[in-house]
Amino acid sequence: MRIGILTGGGDCPGLNAVIRAVARRSFDSGHEMVAVREGWRGLVDGIFAPLGRHEISGILPRGGTIIGTSRTNPFKVDGGVESALRNFEDERLDALVAIGGEDTLGVAARLYREHTFPVVGVPKTIDNDLSGTDYTFGFDTAVTIATEAIDRLHTTAESHNRVMVVEVMGRHTGWIAVMSGIAGGADAVLIPEHPVTVEECCAQLMKRHQNGKDFSIVVVSEGYELTYASGESKLVAGEARATDQFGHVVLGGVGDALVREIEERTGFEARVTVLGHVQRGGVPTPRDRVLATRFGLKAADLVQAGNFGRMAALHGDAIVDISLDEGTAKLKTVPPEWYEVARAFFG
Numbered sequence: 545m546r547i548g549i550l551t552g553g554g555d556c557p558g559l560n561a562v563i564r565a566v567a568r569r570s571f572d573s574g575h576e577m578v579a580v581r582e583g584w585r586g587l588v589d590g591i592f593a594p595l596g597r598h599e600i601s602g603i604l605p606r607g608g609t610i611i612g613t614s615r616t617n618p619f620k621v622d623g624g625v626e627s628a629l630r631n632f633e634d635e636r637l638d639a640l641v642a643i644g645g646e647d648t649l650g651v652a653a654r655l656y657r658e659h660t661f662p663v664v665g666v667p668k669t670i671d672n673d674l675s676g677t678d679y680t681f682g683f684d685t686a687v688t689i690a691t692e693a694i695d696r697l698h699t700t701a702e703s704h705n706r707v708m709v710v711e712v713m714g715r716h717t718g719w720i721a722v723m724s725g726i727a728g729g730a731d732a733v734l735i736p737e738h739p740v741t742v743e744e745c746c747a748q749l750m751k752r753h754q755n756g757k758d759f760s761i762v763v764v765s766e767g768y769e770l771t772y773a774s775g776e777s778k779l780v781a782g783e784a785r786a787t788d789q790f791g792h793v794v795l796g797g798v799g800d801a802l803v804r805e806i807e808e809r810t811g812f813e814a815r816v817t818v819l820g821h822v823q824r825g826g827v828p829t830p831r832d833r834v835l836a837t838r839f840g841l842k843a844a845d846l847v848q849a850g851n852f853g854r855m856a857a858l859h860g861d862a863i864v865d866i867s868l869d870e871g872t873a874k875l876k877t878v879p880p881e882w883y884e885v886a887r888a889f890f891g
Protein backbone atom coordinates (compact mmCIF):
# COMPACT_ATOMS: atom_id res chain seq x y z
CA MET A 545 0.00 0.00 0.00
CA ARG A 546 0.91 3.64 -0.39
CA ILE A 547 -0.19 5.31 2.81
CA GLY A 548 -0.56 9.08 3.06
CA ILE A 549 -0.22 10.87 6.37
CA LEU A 550 -1.16 14.42 7.32
CA THR A 551 -1.17 16.61 10.41
CA GLY A 552 -3.87 19.28 10.65
CA GLY A 553 -4.84 22.14 12.97
CA GLY A 554 -2.58 23.64 15.61
CA ASP A 555 0.74 21.84 15.92
CA CYS A 556 1.44 20.03 19.14
CA PRO A 557 4.30 18.12 20.76
CA GLY A 558 4.16 14.43 19.83
CA LEU A 559 3.04 14.76 16.20
CA ASN A 560 6.40 13.57 14.96
CA ALA A 561 6.32 10.63 17.35
CA VAL A 562 3.03 9.54 15.73
CA ILE A 563 4.44 9.97 12.22
CA ARG A 564 7.45 7.84 13.18
CA ALA A 565 5.33 5.10 14.73
CA VAL A 566 2.89 4.91 11.78
CA ALA A 567 5.80 4.82 9.35
CA ARG A 568 7.91 2.28 11.23
CA ARG A 569 5.01 -0.16 11.62
CA SER A 570 3.94 0.36 7.98
CA PHE A 571 7.49 -0.14 6.64
CA ASP A 572 7.66 -3.38 8.60
CA SER A 573 4.52 -4.52 6.77
CA GLY A 574 6.09 -3.62 3.41
CA HIS A 575 4.11 -0.41 2.77
CA GLU A 576 5.26 2.94 1.44
CA MET A 577 4.57 6.25 3.18
CA VAL A 578 3.79 9.59 1.54
CA ALA A 579 3.69 12.91 3.41
CA VAL A 580 0.64 15.01 2.61
CA ARG A 581 2.09 18.43 3.41
CA GLU A 582 0.33 21.11 5.47
CA GLY A 583 -2.78 19.27 6.57
CA TRP A 584 -5.82 19.09 4.32
CA ARG A 585 -4.32 21.85 2.15
CA GLY A 586 -1.79 19.30 0.94
CA LEU A 587 -4.53 17.02 -0.31
CA VAL A 588 -6.58 19.84 -1.84
CA ASP A 589 -3.55 21.36 -3.61
CA GLY A 590 -1.66 18.13 -4.23
CA ILE A 591 1.42 18.86 -2.12
CA PHE A 592 3.13 15.53 -1.47
CA ALA A 593 6.60 14.48 -0.39
CA PRO A 594 8.28 11.11 0.07
CA LEU A 595 8.45 9.89 3.65
CA GLY A 596 11.11 7.25 3.95
CA ARG A 597 13.31 5.93 6.74
CA HIS A 598 15.68 8.85 6.28
CA GLU A 599 12.94 11.47 6.74
CA ILE A 600 11.63 9.94 9.98
CA SER A 601 15.01 9.36 11.53
CA GLY A 602 15.60 11.22 14.81
CA ILE A 603 12.16 12.84 14.97
CA LEU A 604 10.79 11.15 18.11
CA PRO A 605 11.70 13.99 20.50
CA ARG A 606 11.12 16.81 18.02
CA GLY A 607 8.29 19.29 18.62
CA GLY A 608 6.07 20.63 15.82
CA THR A 609 5.45 18.54 12.74
CA ILE A 610 7.98 17.70 10.04
CA ILE A 611 5.21 17.54 7.43
CA GLY A 612 3.66 20.94 8.20
CA THR A 613 0.12 21.81 9.17
CA SER A 614 -2.71 24.23 8.36
CA ARG A 615 -6.28 24.94 9.35
CA THR A 616 -7.56 24.30 5.81
CA ASN A 617 -11.08 22.87 5.60
CA PRO A 618 -11.67 21.20 2.20
CA PHE A 619 -15.42 21.59 2.69
CA LYS A 620 -14.96 25.38 2.81
CA VAL A 621 -12.76 25.60 -0.29
CA ASP A 622 -14.47 25.85 -3.70
CA GLY A 623 -14.11 22.39 -5.28
CA GLY A 624 -11.93 21.42 -2.30
CA VAL A 625 -13.36 17.96 -1.70
CA GLU A 626 -13.35 16.99 -5.39
CA SER A 627 -9.78 18.18 -5.69
CA ALA A 628 -8.73 16.26 -2.55
CA LEU A 629 -10.29 13.03 -3.85
CA ARG A 630 -8.70 13.50 -7.29
CA ASN A 631 -5.24 14.19 -5.86
CA PHE A 632 -5.54 11.14 -3.63
CA GLU A 633 -6.20 9.01 -6.72
CA ASP A 634 -3.53 10.68 -8.85
CA GLU A 635 -0.92 10.11 -6.13
CA ARG A 636 -1.98 6.42 -6.13
CA LEU A 637 -2.66 6.47 -2.40
CA ASP A 638 -4.53 3.56 -0.80
CA ALA A 639 -5.14 4.98 2.65
CA LEU A 640 -4.70 8.13 4.69
CA VAL A 641 -3.80 8.64 8.34
CA ALA A 642 -5.13 12.00 9.58
CA ILE A 643 -3.67 13.31 12.83
CA GLY A 644 -5.62 16.17 14.32
CA GLY A 645 -8.21 17.57 16.67
CA GLU A 646 -11.97 17.93 16.29
CA ASP A 647 -11.67 19.96 13.05
CA THR A 648 -9.19 17.74 11.18
CA LEU A 649 -10.86 14.56 12.36
CA GLY A 650 -14.27 16.06 11.67
CA VAL A 651 -13.23 16.44 8.02
CA ALA A 652 -11.94 12.84 8.04
CA ALA A 653 -15.24 11.61 9.50
CA ARG A 654 -17.24 13.45 6.83
CA LEU A 655 -15.04 12.23 3.98
CA TYR A 656 -15.47 8.68 5.20
CA ARG A 657 -19.23 9.08 5.69
CA GLU A 658 -19.94 10.82 2.39
CA HIS A 659 -17.25 9.32 0.11
CA THR A 660 -16.19 6.07 1.82
CA PHE A 661 -12.77 7.65 1.93
CA PRO A 662 -10.16 5.21 3.36
CA VAL A 663 -9.02 7.21 6.37
CA VAL A 664 -8.10 6.50 9.98
CA GLY A 665 -7.59 9.15 12.64
CA VAL A 666 -5.26 9.90 15.52
CA PRO A 667 -6.47 12.37 18.18
CA LYS A 668 -4.12 15.25 18.97
CA THR A 669 -4.59 18.52 20.75
CA ILE A 670 -3.05 20.31 23.69
CA ASP A 671 -6.64 21.24 24.66
CA ASN A 672 -7.63 17.62 25.54
CA ASP A 673 -11.18 18.46 24.45
CA LEU A 674 -11.94 15.43 22.26
CA SER A 675 -14.74 13.16 23.34
CA GLY A 676 -14.06 9.48 22.85
CA THR A 677 -10.51 9.48 24.23
CA ASP A 678 -9.50 9.94 27.84
CA TYR A 679 -6.43 11.93 26.82
CA THR A 680 -4.94 13.38 23.66
CA PHE A 681 -1.19 13.60 23.23
CA GLY A 682 0.28 17.11 23.53
CA PHE A 683 -1.85 17.86 26.56
CA ASP A 684 0.66 16.54 29.08
CA THR A 685 3.41 18.68 27.56
CA ALA A 686 1.23 21.80 27.65
CA VAL A 687 0.31 21.17 31.29
CA THR A 688 3.98 20.60 32.14
CA ILE A 689 4.98 23.90 30.52
CA ALA A 690 2.13 25.80 32.22
CA THR A 691 2.99 24.26 35.60
CA GLU A 692 6.62 25.24 35.28
CA ALA A 693 5.52 28.79 34.44
CA ILE A 694 3.27 28.89 37.52
CA ASP A 695 6.16 27.68 39.69
CA ARG A 696 8.33 30.47 38.34
CA LEU A 697 5.61 33.07 38.76
CA HIS A 698 5.20 32.08 42.40
CA THR A 699 8.67 33.32 43.33
CA THR A 700 8.28 36.67 41.61
CA ALA A 701 4.68 37.10 42.92
CA GLU A 702 5.95 36.49 46.46
CA SER A 703 8.82 38.94 46.11
CA HIS A 704 6.58 41.79 44.92
CA ASN A 705 3.35 41.05 46.83
CA ARG A 706 1.54 40.83 43.53
CA VAL A 707 -1.36 38.99 42.02
CA MET A 708 -0.01 37.14 38.99
CA VAL A 709 -2.57 36.15 36.37
CA VAL A 710 -1.51 33.37 33.99
CA GLU A 711 -3.52 33.02 30.79
CA VAL A 712 -3.37 29.54 29.32
CA MET A 713 -4.77 28.02 26.13
CA GLY A 714 -7.51 25.41 25.89
CA ARG A 715 -10.04 27.09 23.62
CA HIS A 716 -13.54 26.47 25.06
CA THR A 717 -12.49 24.00 27.72
CA GLY A 718 -10.43 24.51 30.85
CA TRP A 719 -8.36 21.30 30.95
CA ILE A 720 -4.96 22.97 30.79
CA ALA A 721 -6.00 25.59 33.36
CA VAL A 722 -7.42 23.09 35.85
CA MET A 723 -4.58 20.58 35.63
CA SER A 724 -1.77 23.15 35.74
CA GLY A 725 -3.69 25.03 38.44
CA ILE A 726 -3.83 21.91 40.61
CA ALA A 727 -0.20 20.99 39.90
CA GLY A 728 1.04 24.55 40.44
CA GLY A 729 -1.10 25.30 43.51
CA ALA A 730 -3.10 28.17 41.98
CA ASP A 731 -5.17 30.34 44.31
CA ALA A 732 -7.94 30.74 41.74
CA VAL A 733 -8.68 29.02 38.44
CA LEU A 734 -11.15 30.48 35.96
CA ILE A 735 -12.45 28.23 33.19
CA PRO A 736 -15.32 28.36 30.69
CA GLU A 737 -17.18 25.37 32.15
CA HIS A 738 -17.52 26.76 35.69
CA PRO A 739 -17.69 30.51 35.33
CA VAL A 740 -16.85 31.99 38.70
CA THR A 741 -17.76 35.68 38.62
CA VAL A 742 -15.17 38.44 38.66
CA GLU A 743 -16.65 39.59 41.98
CA GLU A 744 -16.26 36.10 43.51
CA CYS A 745 -12.70 35.81 42.28
CA CYS A 746 -11.77 39.19 43.76
CA ALA A 747 -13.50 38.32 47.05
CA GLN A 748 -11.44 35.10 47.24
CA LEU A 749 -8.23 37.05 46.69
CA MET A 750 -9.19 39.63 49.34
CA LYS A 751 -9.95 36.82 51.82
CA ARG A 752 -6.63 35.17 51.11
CA HIS A 753 -4.78 38.44 51.69
CA GLN A 754 -6.77 39.10 54.89
CA ASN A 755 -5.65 35.67 56.07
CA GLY A 756 -2.04 36.76 55.83
CA LYS A 757 -0.94 35.94 52.26
CA ASP A 758 0.20 38.92 50.29
CA PHE A 759 0.50 37.39 46.85
CA SER A 760 -1.73 35.20 44.68
CA ILE A 761 -1.64 33.17 41.50
CA VAL A 762 -4.70 33.16 39.25
CA VAL A 763 -4.87 30.81 36.26
CA VAL A 764 -7.37 31.82 33.60
CA SER A 765 -8.29 29.81 30.53
CA GLU A 766 -8.39 31.83 27.30
CA GLY A 767 -12.01 30.78 26.71
CA TYR A 768 -13.27 31.97 30.13
CA GLU A 769 -15.91 34.65 29.64
CA LEU A 770 -15.57 37.56 32.04
CA THR A 771 -18.69 36.92 34.09
CA TYR A 772 -20.30 39.40 36.47
CA ALA A 773 -22.73 39.10 39.37
CA SER A 774 -25.21 41.08 37.27
CA GLY A 775 -25.40 38.12 34.90
CA GLU A 776 -23.49 39.93 32.16
CA SER A 777 -20.65 38.01 30.51
CA LYS A 778 -18.23 38.71 27.69
CA LEU A 779 -15.78 36.61 25.71
CA VAL A 780 -12.46 38.36 25.14
CA ALA A 781 -11.16 37.48 21.69
CA GLY A 782 -8.53 38.67 19.21
CA GLU A 783 -8.99 42.26 18.05
CA ALA A 784 -10.03 41.44 14.52
CA ARG A 785 -12.35 38.70 15.87
CA ALA A 786 -10.99 36.71 12.95
CA THR A 787 -12.37 33.23 12.39
CA ASP A 788 -10.64 30.36 10.65
CA GLN A 789 -12.21 28.02 8.05
CA PHE A 790 -13.74 26.03 10.89
CA GLY A 791 -15.43 29.13 12.29
CA HIS A 792 -13.22 29.47 15.37
CA VAL A 793 -12.59 32.92 16.72
CA VAL A 794 -8.99 33.73 17.70
CA LEU A 795 -8.99 33.80 21.50
CA GLY A 796 -6.67 35.70 23.78
CA GLY A 797 -6.66 38.75 26.03
CA VAL A 798 -8.86 37.68 28.93
CA GLY A 799 -5.86 37.70 31.30
CA ASP A 800 -5.19 41.35 30.62
CA ALA A 801 -8.85 42.28 31.13
CA LEU A 802 -8.88 40.30 34.38
CA VAL A 803 -5.78 42.05 35.70
CA ARG A 804 -7.48 45.41 35.22
CA GLU A 805 -10.58 44.19 37.05
CA ILE A 806 -8.50 42.80 39.94
CA GLU A 807 -6.48 45.99 40.36
CA GLU A 808 -9.60 48.17 40.33
CA ARG A 809 -11.65 46.00 42.64
CA THR A 810 -9.02 44.90 45.18
CA GLY A 811 -6.33 47.56 45.01
CA PHE A 812 -3.68 44.80 44.72
CA GLU A 813 -0.95 45.23 42.15
CA ALA A 814 -1.43 42.65 39.39
CA ARG A 815 0.42 41.47 36.28
CA VAL A 816 -0.48 39.16 33.45
CA THR A 817 1.57 36.46 31.72
CA VAL A 818 0.14 35.04 28.51
CA LEU A 819 1.78 31.68 27.85
CA GLY A 820 0.41 31.46 24.30
CA HIS A 821 2.14 29.23 21.78
CA VAL A 822 4.99 28.44 24.17
CA GLN A 823 2.57 25.77 25.45
CA ARG A 824 2.71 24.06 22.07
CA GLY A 825 6.42 24.35 21.42
CA GLY A 826 9.46 22.24 22.12
CA VAL A 827 9.97 18.63 23.02
CA PRO A 828 7.09 16.38 24.08
CA THR A 829 7.14 14.91 27.59
CA PRO A 830 7.89 11.16 27.86
CA ARG A 831 4.20 10.54 28.59
CA ASP A 832 3.18 12.28 25.34
CA ARG A 833 5.88 10.44 23.36
CA VAL A 834 4.59 7.13 24.67
CA LEU A 835 0.93 7.96 24.00
CA ALA A 836 1.72 9.30 20.53
CA THR A 837 3.74 6.18 19.74
CA ARG A 838 0.95 3.85 20.87
CA PHE A 839 -1.62 5.85 18.87
CA GLY A 840 0.62 5.69 15.79
CA LEU A 841 1.03 1.92 15.99
CA LYS A 842 -2.72 1.53 16.41
CA ALA A 843 -3.43 3.74 13.38
CA ALA A 844 -1.03 1.69 11.24
CA ASP A 845 -2.73 -1.52 12.41
CA LEU A 846 -6.16 -0.10 11.51
CA VAL A 847 -4.91 0.72 8.02
CA GLN A 848 -3.36 -2.73 7.65
CA ALA A 849 -6.70 -4.31 8.63
CA GLY A 850 -8.63 -2.03 6.25
CA ASN A 851 -10.55 -0.75 9.25
CA PHE A 852 -11.37 2.72 7.94
CA GLY A 853 -13.55 5.43 9.47
CA ARG A 854 -11.98 4.61 12.85
CA MET A 855 -9.58 6.43 15.14
CA ALA A 856 -7.22 5.43 17.91
CA ALA A 857 -8.31 6.37 21.42
CA LEU A 858 -7.15 5.93 25.01
CA HIS A 859 -9.64 4.27 27.36
CA GLY A 860 -8.15 3.88 30.80
CA ASP A 861 -4.75 2.46 30.03
CA ALA A 862 -5.79 0.67 26.83
CA ILE A 863 -5.45 1.86 23.26
CA VAL A 864 -8.73 1.07 21.50
CA ASP A 865 -10.40 2.16 18.29
CA ILE A 866 -13.68 4.02 17.98
CA SER A 867 -15.54 5.48 15.03
CA LEU A 868 -14.46 8.91 13.82
CA ASP A 869 -18.06 10.04 14.28
CA GLU A 870 -18.03 9.02 17.93
CA GLY A 871 -14.62 10.58 18.51
CA THR A 872 -15.67 13.97 17.17
CA ALA A 873 -19.28 13.97 18.38
CA LYS A 874 -18.92 16.49 21.15
CA LEU A 875 -16.56 18.64 23.12
CA LYS A 876 -15.11 16.98 26.22
CA THR A 877 -15.48 19.57 28.96
CA VAL A 878 -13.99 19.59 32.46
CA PRO A 879 -16.40 17.78 34.81
CA PRO A 880 -17.30 19.44 38.14
CA GLU A 881 -15.34 16.87 40.17
CA TRP A 882 -12.07 17.93 38.55
CA TYR A 883 -12.83 21.60 39.17
CA GLU A 884 -13.55 20.78 42.82
CA VAL A 885 -10.01 19.40 43.23
CA ALA A 886 -8.62 22.78 42.14
CA ARG A 887 -11.21 24.73 44.16
CA ALA A 888 -10.22 22.98 47.42
CA PHE A 889 -7.08 25.14 47.44
CA PHE A 890 -8.56 28.53 46.49
CA GLY A 891 -8.48 31.55 48.77
Ligand code: F6P
Pocket residue numbers: 554645669670671713714715766795824
Ligand atom coordinates in the same frame (compact mmCIF):
# COMPACT_ATOMS: atom_id res chain seq x y z
O1 F6P B 1 -6.31 24.05 19.62
C1 F6P B 1 -5.02 24.34 20.03
C2 F6P B 1 -4.85 25.82 20.26
O2 F6P B 1 -3.54 26.04 20.73
C3 F6P B 1 -5.88 26.46 21.20
O3 F6P B 1 -5.60 26.20 22.55
C4 F6P B 1 -5.77 27.90 20.80
O4 F6P B 1 -6.94 28.62 21.09
C5 F6P B 1 -5.53 27.82 19.33
O5 F6P B 1 -5.01 26.53 19.05
C6 F6P B 1 -4.59 28.86 18.80
O6 F6P B 1 -4.56 28.75 17.42
P1 F6P B 1 -3.47 29.40 16.47
O7 F6P B 1 -2.26 28.54 16.52
O8 F6P B 1 -4.12 29.39 15.14
O9 F6P B 1 -3.19 30.77 16.99
